[in-house]
Structure formats: C-alpha cells, structure tokens
Amino acid sequence: MSAIQPPEHRIWWKQPVEPLEITWIVVAFIWCIFMFLMMPYWHVFGKQNLANEAYRTTPEAYTTKTQAMVDKHKVREEKFKVGEAELTIPVVRPPAGSDVYLIARLWQWWPMLELESGQTYRLHLMSMDWLHGFSLQPENINIEVHPGYEHILTVQPTTPGTYSIVCNEYCGINHHTMASKLYVVAKK
Amino acid sequence: MAINRMFRTCPMTGLRVHESAEALIKANAVAAVVFLLLGGILALLVALTRWQAVHLLPPDWFYLVLTGHGLDMLVFWIIFFEIAVLYFASSILLGCRLAAPRLAWFAFFLMLAGGIINNYAVFRGDSSVMFTSYAPMGAHPTFYLGLILFAVGALIACFVFFGTLVVGKAEHTYNGSVPLVTFGAVTAAIIAVFTIATGAIILIPTFLWSVGLVDHIDSLMYRTVWWAFGHSSQQINVAAHVSVWYAVAAIVFGAKPMSEKVSRGAFLLYILFLQLASAHHLLADPGLTSNWKIFNTSYAMYLAVLASMVHGLTVPGSIEVAQRRKGYTKGLFEWLRKAPWGNPVFSGMFMSLLGFGFLGGISGVIMGTEQLNLIIHNTIYVPGHFHATVVIGTTLAFMAVTYFVIPAIFRREVSFPKIAQWQPYVFGIGMTMLAVFMMGAGTLGVPRRHWDITFAGNALGYEFPGTAHLMMGLMGIGGVIAVVGGAMYLLVVVHSVFLGRRIETPGFQRVRAVEGMAPIPVPQPAGAAPQAHGGAQAWGAPGTFALAMVFLVSFVLYYFINWKYLATVWPLK
Numbered sequence: 001m002s003a004i005q006p007p008e009h010r011i012w013w014k015q016p017v018e019p020l021e022i023t024w025i026v027v028a029f030i031w032c033i034f035m036f037l038m039m040p041y042w043h044v045f046g047k048q049n050l051a052n053e054a055y056r057t058t059p060e061a062y063t064t065k066t067q068a069m070v071d072k073h074k075v076r077e078e079k080f081k082v083g084e085a086e087l088t089i090p091v092v093r094p095p096a097g098s099d100v101y102l103i104a105r106l107w108q109w110w111p112m113l114e115l116e117s118g119q120t121y122r123l124h125l126m127s128m129d130w131l132h133g134f135s136l137q138p139e140n141i142n143i144e145v146h147p148g149y150e151h152i153l154t155v156q157p158t159t160p161g162t163y164s165i166v167c168n169e170y171c172g173i174n175h176h177t178m179a180s181k182l183y184v185v186a187k188k
Numbered sequence: 189m190a191i192n193r194m195f196r197t198c199p200m201t202g203l204r205v206h207e208s209a210e211a212l213i214k215a216n217a218v219a220a221v222v223f224l225l226l227g228g229i230l231a232l233l234v235a236l237t238r239w240q241a242v243h244l245l246p247p248d249w250f251y252l253v254l255t256g257h258g259l260d261m262l263v264f265w266i267i268f269f270e271i272a273v274l275y276f277a278s279s280i281l282l283g284c285r286l287a288a289p290r291l292a293w294f295a296f297f298l299m300l301a302g303g304i305i306n307n308y309a310v311f312r313g314d315s316s317v318m319f320t321s322y323a324p325m326g327a328h329p330t331f332y333l334g335l336i337l338f339a340v341g342a343l344i345a346c347f348v349f350f351g352t353l354v355v356g357k358a359e360h361t362y363n364g365s366v367p368l369v370t371f372g373a374v375t376a377a378i379i380a381v382f383t384i385a386t387g388a389i390i391l392i393p394t395f396l397w398s399v400g401l402v403d404h405i406d407s408l409m410y411r412t413v414w415w416a417f418g419h420s421s422q423q424i425n426v427a428a429h430v431s432v433w434y435a436v437a438a439i440v441f442g443a444k445p446m447s448e449k450v451s452r453g454a455f456l457l458y459i460l461f462l463q464l465a466s467a468h469h470l471l472a473d474p475g476l477t478s479n480w481k482i483f484n485t486s487y488a489m490y491l492a493v494l495a496s497m498v499h500g501l502t503v504p505g506s507i508e509v510a511q512r513r514k515g516y517t518k519g520l521f522e523w524l525r526k527a528p529w530g531n532p533v534f535s536g537m538f539m540s541l542l543g544f545g546f547l548g549g550i551s552g553v554i555m556g557t558e559q560l561n562l563i564i565h566n567t568i569y570v571p572g573h574f575h576a577t578v579v580i581g582t583t584l585a586f587m588a589v590t591y592f593v594i595p596a597i598f599r600r601e602v603s604f605p606k607i608a609q610w611q612p613y614v615f616g617i618g619m620t621m622l623a624v625f626m627m628g629a630g631t632l633g634v635p636r637r638h639w640d641i642t643f644a645g646n647a648l649g650y651e652f653p654g655t656a657h658l659m660m661g662l663m664g665i666g667g668v669i670a671v672v673g674g675a676m677y678l679l680v681v682v683h684s685v686f687l688g689r690r691i692e693t694p695g696f697q698r699v700r701a702v703e704g705m706a707p708i709p710v711p712q713p714a715g716a717a718p719q720a721h722g723g724a725q726a727w728g729a730p731g732t733f734a735l736a737m738v739f740l741v742s743f744v745l746y747y748f749i750n751w752k753y754l755a756t757v758w759p760l761k
Contacts, residue, residue, distance in 0.1 A: 002438035003368040003445050003506075004281050010364040012448040020733055021450045021502065028497040031740065032490035035747070039482045039558045042751075047759040048559055054474035080647040087648075120759075125474075130325045131407055133566045133635070137650045139757045140633040142565040144473045146407045147324065151474030156759040164650030168566040168635035170318050172325065173248055176639040179648045 050143070053152040059128045062150060066101035069094060070111050078112065082177055091183070099124060099152075102165075104132035104145045106172060109165050109180035116187045120156045133169030136182065142168060157184040193285055194698040198596055199691075201439070204361075205597070207698060208289035209279035209352075213272045213597050215296055217590070218685070220268035223303060224583075225678055227260030232671045235622070239664025240642055240657055247639040251316040254637060256307065258319030262421075262578065263338065264303045269586050270376065270428045271299070271345045276597075277373035277431065278352035284361040287351030295344035302338025305330050318637060320418065323394055323405035332395035336388070343384045346377045368445050368452065369438070372431030375455040376424050379462060383420035390414050408475050419466035425578055426496065427458055429540065429585040433503045436537040436585075439592055440528065443510035446502045446729070454502075457495035465492060468556035472565040478558065485556045493553055500545045501736050504538075505729040512728065520731040536588025536612035543580030543616065547623050548573060550743050560750050563757060568660075569630025576623040579670075584616055587677050594681070600688035608680045615673025621666025629659040631753075 009015055043049055073094045080087045090111045094100050096119035103110045105128035115121055125134055127147040134143040143151070167178035194207040233253045236244040245253060279286040286292060308330060309315040315327035353374070356362060366374070390413040396402040434451070437443040445451045467484030470476055504524075511523035528534050551573040555564050564570065594602050602608050634641055634656050641660070643649020 002442050003434040003451075004438045005367050006362050006364045007368070007448045008444075009448075012365060015447060015449060017447045017450055018505075018728060020505065020729055021446055021498070024501045024733070024736055025450070025494070025498060027740065028494050031744070032486075032494050035553065035557065036482075036486040036490060038751070039486065042559050043478060046559060046755070047761075048562060048754050048757055049761050050472065050478070050558075050562065051761055052477045056475075082646050082648055131322050131411075135566065135633065135635055136758075137633045138653070140563050140567070140631075141757055141760065142472055142562060142567060144411075144470075144565065146474060148406070149408060149474045154761045158758055164648075166633075166635055166650050168638070169322075170251070170637040173251065173316075175251075175637070176247065176641075176643070177646055179643060179646060179650055181648060 051151075051153045055150045055152075056148060057126070057150045059126075059147070062101070062124075062126045063103065063128070065099075065124075066103050066111070069099070069101050074111075075114065089180075094121070097121065102134075103128060104134070104167070104178075105129055107167070107174040107178035109167075109178070112181055112183070114183040114185060115155075115157050117157050117160045117184050118187050120154050123153050123155050125151045125153070130171050131169045132167050132171050132178070135166040135168040137164045137166055139163065144169060160184045160186045191285065192289060193700055195283075195285075195700075196696065196698045199693045200596055203280050203596070204283035206279050206285045208292075209275050209286040210597055212286065212289065212292050212296065213275050213280075213593070215293075216268050216272040216275070217593065217597075219296070219300055219303075220265050220272065220586075221678065221681055223260045223264035223268060224674070226307070227257055227265055228671060228674045228678070230254075230257035230260065231667065231674075233257075235664050235667025235671070237639070239661055239667070240640075241661055242664065243640070248313070248316070250639045251318075251637075252310060252313060255316045255318050256310045259306060259310065260303075261583075262319060263335070264306075266425055266578070266582060266586075267338075267342055267421075268299065268303075270380075270424060271295075271342065272593075273428050273432065273586075273589075274345065274349040274373050274377055275352070276593075277370045277435075278349050278356065280597075281367050281370050282352070282356035282362050284352065284356035284359055286348065287355045288348055291344060292348045295341045295348065298341030298344065299338050300341075302334045302336070302341060304334070305337065306334025309334060320414065321394070322407065322414070323397065323410040324407060326398055329395060329398040332391050332398055336391050336395060339384045339387050339391070342380065346380050346384075349373070349377050365448075368448060369431050369435045371452055372427055372434060372455050375458050376427035376431065378459050379420060379427055380424045382463065383417055383424060386413060386420065387417040390417060408473060411470060411473065412476075415466040415469040416463065417466075419469060420463055422574070422578060423458060423462040423465070423492075425582040426462075427455065429544070429582040430455075430496075430499045430503075432585045432589050433499070433537055433541055434506075436533055436589060436592070437503055437507050437510075440531065440534045440537075441507050441510040443506040446505050446509065450498060451502050454495040454498040457491050461492040461495075465556070468561070471556075471558050471561035481558050485558060490553070493549075496545075496549055497736075500541065500549070500739070501732060503541060504735065505732040508729040508732045520734055523731060530609050532591045532608050532612050533588050535609075536584050536591070536616070539612055539616040540581055540585040540588065543576055543584065543620060543623075545739060546742065547620065547627075548577030548581055550746055551627060552577060553743075554747060554750050557750075560754055562760070563750070563754055564630060566636055567630035568626045568634045568636045571636050572623045572626030572628075572630055575619060575626065580616060580619050580623065584612060584619070587615065588612060590677075590681055594684045594688070595691055598685050598688075599691045600684050601691060602680060603683040603688045604680050607676050611673055611676040611680065613673075614676060615670055618666050618669030618671070618673050622663050622670055623666075625659045625663035625666060629656050629663065632656040632659070634660065 075093045093114040099122045101124045127145045132145040163182040165180045309328045315331040317327040464484045516523040516526045
C-alpha cells in the first residue's frame with residue numbers, strides 16, 4: 001500500500017528489506033563513522049583546533065590585564081576615521097610566546113596587535129558587553145566572543161601582512177562598523 | 189456538547205474528510221500563507237540591501253527587517269503550515285474525526301495572537317535582535333511574550349494531533365499500523381514537544397529578564413539552551429517535509445514505500461538523535477570541551493545524518509519502483525525522464541529533495557564538523573546552508589503539496605495552471621542561486637547579518653575580494669528570482685482559494701458517521717489506486733542507487749576540499 005495508507009502487511013516489521021536499501025545503509029553508515037573519526041584524528045594530527053581553555057571572569061579584571069599589557073608593550077598609536085569620529089588606538093607588540101589580550105566591545109576591538117610571523121602567542125578574547133564575533137580576514141578564522149568568558153587560544157601567524165578583524169556576530173545598530181587591523185611582521 | 193461527526197468523501201482521492209479538520213486545516217494554511225507574504229516582502233528588502241550595488245535600506249531598517257524576515261518565515265509560516273500538515277496526517281489520512289476541535293481553534297487563535305504580538309514588537313523598532321535574540325542583547329518584552337504565546341498554541345495543537353491518533357485507534361477507523369506519512373508526522377510532533385519545552389526553558393526567563401524580574405542571563409547558557417530549541421525546531425521541519433515527500437510520492441505515483449521497516453526506522457533515528465545536533469552551533473564558543481563538541485555534533489555518530497541519507501534514497505527509490513512498474517523501464521533514468529515534470533506537486537517535491545540533499549545536507553555536515561566550523565562560523569555560508577534546507581527543503585515541499593491541498597481540501601481548481609506549473613522552477617532556481625552564492629561568499633569570509641561589507645567611510649574596514657562582491661550580487665539576483673517565484677505561488681494560492689472555480693461533485697453531501705465510527709471506506713478510484721505489492725525485483729531501483737552514488741561522491745569530495753582549506757589557515761590550539 002502507499003505511504004498514505006496503513007502498511008499492507010500487519011506485521012510490517014518482519015517484511016524483508018530490499019538489498020538496495022541494505023547496501024546504501026551500510027555504505028552511508030561507514031561514511032558517517034569515517035566523518036566522526038576525522039574530528040579526533042585532526043585533534044591529534046591536525047594543526048587547527050580550538051583550545052579547551054576558558055575562564056569565567058569580569059570585564060573589570062579583564063580590562064586591568066589588557067591595560068597592563070598595553071602599558072608595557074605599546075609601540076605607537078594610530079588614528080583612524082570611522083564615520084565622523086576620529087579614533088586613536090594603541091598598537092601593542094607583545095613578546096613572542098606571551099599572553100596577548102584583545103577586548104571586544106560596542107563597537108570596537110581594542111587594542112591593535114602587532115605579532116611576529118612564525119611565533120606563537122596565547123591570544124585571549126573576551127567581550128565587555130554583548131556577544132561579538134572574532135573574524136580574522138582574509139584567513140577566515142571565526143570565533144564566538146562572549147561576555148564573562150575569557151577564551152584563550154594559541155595562535156601562530158604564518159605570513160606577514162596587514163590582517164583585518166571583522167565582527168561577525170550581530171551586536172546592534174553599529175555592528176557593521178566594528179572592525180580592526182592586526183599586523184603581522186617578519187621575525188627579526 | 190455534541191461531537192461533530194460529519195464527513196465527506198473526497199472524489200479525487202477517496203479520503204474521508206472530517207468537517208472540523210477541514211476547517212482547521214484551511215485556517216492554519218491561510219494563516220501560514222499570510223505570514224509567508226509578509227516574510228516574502230521582508231526577504232526582498234533584505235536581498236536588495238545585501239546586494240551592495242543596490243544597498244536599499246538604512247542600517248536600522250535593515251536589522252529590523254532581517255529580524256522580521258527570520259521570524260515570519262522560520263517560525264510563523266512554517267509552523268502554521270506544519271500544524272495543517274499534522275491535522276491532515278492524522279484526521280484525514282486515518283479517516284477519523286479530529287479530537288477536540290474547539291481546543292484546536294483555541295490553539296490557532298493563540299498562535300495567531302503570538303505571531304501578531306511578536307511582529308508588533310519587531311516593527312516598534314526596539315526589538316531588532318534577530319531571530320536568535322542572543323542575550324544580553326535585549327528586546328521589548330512583547331517580543332518574547334509573542335513567541336511564548338505562539339509556542340503554547342503550537343504545543344496545544346500537537347496534543348490535538350496526539351488526541352486524534354487516539355480517536356482513530358479507539359474508533360477503529362483504520363487497520364493495523366498508521367500510514368508511513370502519519371508516522372513521520374508523529375515524529376515531527378514528538379520533536380515539536382521537546383523543542384517547545386526547551387523554548388519555554390529559555391524564553392520564559394528571558395521574558396522575565398526583559399521586564400526586570402530576573403537580573404542576569406548568561407550568554408553561554410542562553411546560546412546552549414536557545415539552540416536546543418532553535419535547531420530542534422528545524423528538525424520538526426525536516427521530519428515534516430520528509431513526510432510530505434512520502435505523501436507526494438504516494439499521491440502522484442501511488443508509490444509504495446520500499447520497505448516500511450527502513451523508512452520508519454529512519455524516522456525513529458530522528459527522534460533519538462536530532463536533539464544533540466544543536467551543539468554544532470556552539471563549536472566556536474568558549475567554555476565547552478572538544479569531547480562534548482565532538483560527541484554532540486557527530487549527532488552520536490551521525491545517526492540522524494544517516495536517517496536523512498536513508499530517506500533521500502527510499503523516497504526517489506519508491507518513485508522509481510512505481511514508475512518501472514508502469515513500464516518506464518528503459519535504461520537507468522527513463523522513470524525520471526518520464527516523470528510528470530509539468531505537475532508542480534511532483535516538480536516542487538523533487539527539487540526540494542535534491543536541494544535538501546545536495547546543497548543543504550552536505551553543507552550542514554561540513555559546518556557541523558568541529559574544526560571545519562572555524563572557517564565557516566557566522567559567515568554568510570550559514571544562511572546559505574539553511575536556505576537550502578529550510579527554504580528549498582521545507583518551503584518548496586510545502587508549496588508543492590499546496591497544489592494538492594487546494595483541490596483536495598479547499599475544493600477549488602488551481603487557478604492559472606501555467607503559472608503554477610512554472611512556479612516551483614522559478615522559486616527553486618532562484619533559491620538555489622541564493623544558497624550557492626551565499627555559501628561561496630561565506631567561504632571568502634563575508635559575515636552574515638552585516639549591513640555593509642564595503643565598510644564605507646570606515647578606515648578600519650576590511651576590503652573583501654572582488655569575487656565576494658560579485659557573489660553577493662549574484663545572491664541578490666537569485667533572491668529576487670526566488671521572490672518572484674514566491675509571488676507566483678501567492679498569486680496562484682490566494683486566487684484559487686478565494687476566487688478559484690469550485691469543484692462541484694454531483695450528489696455531494698456530508699455524511700454523519702455512526703456513533704463512534706467514521707464512514708466505511710469507499711473503494712479507491714482506479715487512477716489513484718496504489719500499486720500492488722512489489723519486491724519481486726531484487727534490485728528494483730538502480731537509477732536511484734546511481735543518483736545516491738553521485739551524491740556520495742560529491743559529499744566525499746567536498747568534505748575533503750574543506751579539510752584542505754582548513755589546513756592552510758593559521759595553526760591554532
């Protein structure tokens with residue numbers, strides 16, 4: 001009987017299954033298992049994995065740590081025109097391997113980072129207010145940034161150049177203005 | 189209070205149609221279409237704004253309209269239509285009376301009130317928080333209140349559906365087990381119940397927070413619980429549109445499921461494993477471990493993905509078997525070439541199946557892979573994916589089945605048959621363009637929910653490659669084509685329902701069923717008679733199997749292309 005009528009055989013669960021279906025189920029299942037195994041595999045052998053390191057903290061504590069880094073490692077200030085406003089943002093060049101802090105807030109990334117290619121850094125991300133999205137272009141690395149959760153990732157910039165950080169989590173009326181630069185310079 | 193036991197027999201299908209069920213199906217379907225109209229107008233405005241060469245709306249209006257578009261389409265259009273599907277799959281397919289019609293009307297008006305209140309909140313202008321309304325970004329209290337009322341109404345409607353199953357069983361209106369399509373609808377309704385329960389867990393505290401009674405909503409908690417609601421509600425759609433596929437295969441071809449056991453087992457996998465899938469929205473979030481992410485996103489070893497792959501084979505497989513029995517046996521694909529491509533019920537359903545599988549399904553699994561999500565999260569790839577699943581998959585399937593519902597339930601002829609014939613193609617092709625170019629632009633990093641990717645006047649902005657702008661333009665064109673397809677649908681449906689020629693059946697009357705019993709089934713007209721039992725041929729659907737292999741190869745290739753792309757980005761750990 002058709003699919004809009006009760007099954008023809010009362011005991012339908014004892015009817016034989018077509019070999020075509022069995023074959024497909026087996027093939028599809030093997031592929032599903034393979035895709036599942038690919039994720040743990042990449043944790044062991046792949047180079048792009050998110051850290052499991054995160055801490056609950058407050059905006060005040062996080063700002064204090066960021067400010068300390070800026071005070072210690074500021075190399076210059078840069079001025080940018082965003083719409084009508086003129087912004088002055090410090091550029092920070094922390095030593096390789098150190099803890100690097102980035103604040104996300106309405107509607108700005110602060111401060112600006114200058115990193116060396118080939119070095120690793122412990123990058124901290126946190127929002128001061130609403131959700132934001134850390135989207136590094138043109139690498140296209142995208143990470144959710146929460147208020148109250150300090151997320152730490154170890155990054156290793158590859159090629160020198162000027163990168164952009166775009167906010168890609170909707171954060172209100174000026175969301176589309178929230179962008180910044182990230183400089184990667186060659187190792188001295 | 190007397191129970192309405194008036195039935196009529198549908199001359200086209202031989203189905204017994206309960207008077208109250210018919211009225212409720214009509215009401216829910218009409219409400220759905222009204223929200224589709226509203227959502228469609230908003231869709232056009234969104235597409236014309238993101239198409240940077242047009243860039244129609246100012247930012248405040250863009251974010252408002254995008255919020256309204258998401259809610260009117262994903263919630264109000266789809267769920268109203270699904271309630272109509274539930275009533276059809278229970279009362280009409282089982283030939284029994286709808287349980288508690290008054291309660292069903294109460295549910296309908298509650299849902300309608302919820303939809304109107306929520307739209308009121310959005311159009312006030314202070315609730316442009318997007319469909320997801322992530323706390324701590326807050327909306328006006330009526331925003332959450334509208335959603336809560338709507339959800340309560342939908343929950344009541346689900347229980348009317350369950351009650352109707354009980355009535356059918358108790359009054360012996362059918363023999364043996366419920367039909368496969370009803371089984372699929374049960375799946376959708378069960379998923380709906382736990383989805384709505386999860387929605388209550390997150391939306392009620394958020395509502396209390398918005399009026400000042402709760403002082404803090406944690407952003408990670410919100411996202412975790414909200415997605416258990418937000419993603420699961422898309423699984424209701426999957427279960428519902430897969431049921432519609434089976435129904436269309438049965439209605440158009442008289443196709444018999446290849447085997448009841450496999451199809452029903454696959455629906456069961458949805459119930460057991462879909463809820464976990466919501467974790468794939470949290471792959472780029474802090475505070476959750478990789479073990480948690482891997483277990484949950486692989487849907488516990490991808491068993492729900494497996495279920496969709498099974499339906500993707502058995503639906504066209506059953507059509508192939510039915511067609512081959514009619515004599516279309518030449519080569520691998522004569523059954524498909526000679527299918528009724530001019531019948532919008534079939535063409536819409538088949539495009540829904542292809543789009544859902546090839547575009548939506550594959551991209552969904554890619555995005556839901558823990559590490560691959562890093563290069564996709566929150567880019568416009570994401571709406572590209574879900575326009576393929578929810579719009580090509582669900583909406584197009586619902587549009588297709590509407591062309592059956594108009595004569596069968598509204599008893600009107602479909603107006604402008606030529607327009608109806610072209611409608612699924614225009615809509616399907618426009619939406620395919622939209623989805624594909626969104627995914628392409630997302631691969632280049634274009635963010636979703638973003639008013640201006642040119643960053644005009646912003647010295648800090650990023651200059652996206654020219655290809656990204658080209659893709660966004662093509663996406664806009666696809667969006668406009670799809671809106672034209674949607675307008676054709678609305679024209680045909682509204683005209684047919686209100687002004688279409690009535691289908692008069694000589695000697696038409698509603699028959700009162702004897703106490704406790706629905707009318708005796710009438711023999712089916714020869715044309716729609718289901719095919720006799722098959723299974724004689726061991727390998728009955730070789731063409732479908734070939735298509736499945738094409739699907740698998742595309743899937744595998746695209747999967748590895750994405751890993752290769754991931755391997756080129758900055759090392760992270």
